Amino acid sequence: MKTIIVVGGSKGIGKALVTKLLDYCKVINLSRSVPELSHDNLTHHKCDVLQDDLPDLETADALVYCPGSINLKPISRLSIEDFKNDFEINVLGAVKVIQKYLPLLKSSTYPSIVLFSTVAAKLGMPYHASIATAKSGVEGLVKSLGAELAPSMRINAIAPTVTDTDLASKLLRNDKMIENITERHPLKKFLSPEEVADMAEFLLSDNASSVSGQIFEMDCGIVSFKI
Numbered sequence: 001m002k003t004i005i006v007v008g009g010s011k012g013i014g015k016a017l018v019t020k021l022l023d024y025c026k027v028i029n030l031s032r033s034v035p036e037l038s039h040d041n042l043t044h045h046k047c048d049v050l051q052d053d054l055p056d057l058e059t060a061d062a063l064v065y066c067p068g069s070i071n072l073k074p075i076s077r078l079s080i081e082d083f084k085n086d087f088e089i090n091v092l093g094a095v096k097v098i099q100k101y102l103p104l105l106k107s108s109t110y111p112s113i114v115l116f117s118t119v120a121a122k123l124g125m126p127y128h129a130s131i132a133t134a135k136s137g138v139e140g141l142v143k144s145l146g147a148e149l150a151p152s153m154r155i156n157a158i159a160p161t162v163t164d165t166d167l168a169s170k171l172l173r174n175d176k177m178i179e180n181i182t183e184r185h186p187l188k189k190f191l192s193p194e195e196v197a198d199m200a201e202f203l204l205s206d207n208a209s210s211v212s213g214q215i216f217e218m219d220c221g222i223v224s225f226k227i
Contacts, residue, residue, distance in 0.1 A: 008066030012165035016197035146213025186221030
């Protein structure tokens with residue numbers, strides 16, 4: 001049975017992924033909040049990955065870093081601290097966790113890492129300067145580490161569009177906003193956490209053994225199509 005470290009597995013996409021993995025994997029969740037589920041295969045460490053020392057673990061076969069931010073402001077209202085905070089949450093937190101657990105992952109057989117980007121790293125969108133900058137850093141990290149860690153380890157990222165999580169609640173806070181978001185996407189939908197978790201689960205699996213250094217846009221057509 002594989003052991004998978006999930007950072008931020010208490011909410012949103014991370015929670016959906018943990019729920020899927022628990023039936024056949026041991027999951028070690030690192031997050032500030034306690035997951036609203038219990039299972040014999042679940043171990044939780046209360047931890048702020050940006051501030052706290054990361055726990056010492058005995059084994060790991062895969063790592064998923066879920067924390068992110070949605071900080072949407074005009075450039076005139078974005079402070080340097082906004083840029084620093086978004087970069088720290090999205091990039092430096094991932095780097096810290098990868099550096100900590102890389103020796104464990106290297107001891108595994110065909111380990112895998114999954115990170116998260118955003119469609120805003122590919123599609124120019126107003127008010128996304130800070131988060132697009134940070135997530136572009138995530139994509140660069142994936143490309144670089146994919147080359148550095150080959151052939152023994154894989155790393156990929158998922159770049160979702162709007163996903164129905166607490167993090168995106170301000171974008172989906174009433175029926176009109178939900179309608180507008182839906183209509184903006186050529187597939188006339190946005191994402192559920194479970195859909196994104198399905199992609200993460202695939203990338204962690206042996207079925208993705210030939211896939212590394214890739215950014216998977218789950219965009220409901222908003223980046224790919226002009227209709």
